[in-house]
């Protein structure tokens with residue numbers, strides 16, 4: 001099929017494009033600069049070049065996002081622009097890459113992702129909302145950023161089920177090959193770990209000598225993470241690669 005991957009230059013997009021190509025699809029990977037093989041330009045924040053990028057797509061995996069910038073402009077309004085740019089007569093399936101817990105964790109970026117899901121559900125397009133847990137590489141980045149010299153402070157009792165990005169890409173390629181559900185499917189990692197578990201494993205592998213300190217964090221957001229707000233539900237599909245295996249690689 002003629003496939004468009006938005007966010008093709010991102011962590012997930014870079015893992016997903018080769019999987020879709022290996023399955024025999026003609027893949028265009030969209031980003032603002034259109035770099036890389038099969039790269040096309042398209043800016044969700046402005047709509048620039050979007051019609052050319054999206055026009056002929058039969059299958060879309062929509063993975064572009066701007067968590068550190070303006071997700072309401074890129075993820076929400078940008079998803080609306082993408083919907084308008086697509087050819088309804090050609091499109092067979094749009095898979096939206098979302099995050100487990102966007103419907104229940106009171107965090108601004110998650111609210112934007114949830115709003116983008118609603119845009120797609122209201123669009124009348126054949127969509128599937130694929131909610132995935134945190135990537136192992138994302139956990140690494142968070143922990144590296146949180147470190148303060150020899151101390152690594154982490155919120156006490158936060159729970160997560162991080163997942164390997166390559167397994168998430170395989171899952172998405174498989175979902176893309178199924179008919180649209182018009183609903184949510186979930187994918188998470190094999191084990192539930194606390195932030196302190198993750199931090200100790202990361203420190204041992206990457207920064208020996210760093211001391212992990214778990215600190216109670218007040219507030220609704222922290223309570224949601226403690227109470228399993230980002231853990232996949234019982235019907236979720238699960239990856240096999242553990243965070244420890246990721247760290248050993």
Ligand SMILES: NC(=O)c1ccc[n+]([C@@H]2O[C@H](COP(=O)([O-])OP(=O)(O)OC[C@H]3O[C@@H](n4cnc5c(N)ncnc54)[C@H](OP(=O)(O)O)[C@@H]3O)[C@@H](O)[C@H]2O)c1
Nearest residue numbers: 007008009010011012031032043044045064065134135138
């Ligand atoms: N990271 C995680 O742990 C995690 C977990 C679950 C789900 N997700 C979801 O998975 C998706 C991919 O995440 P990721 O970590 O791979 O993201 P990422 O590495 O930050 O990549 C973001 C992608 O979005 C593109 N983008 C940003 N602004 C854009 C704009 N205005 N117009 C067009 N494209 C734009 C970027 O392209 P350029 O900057 O090159 O233009 C890049 O390709 C996101 O929807 C995210 O919410 C992530």
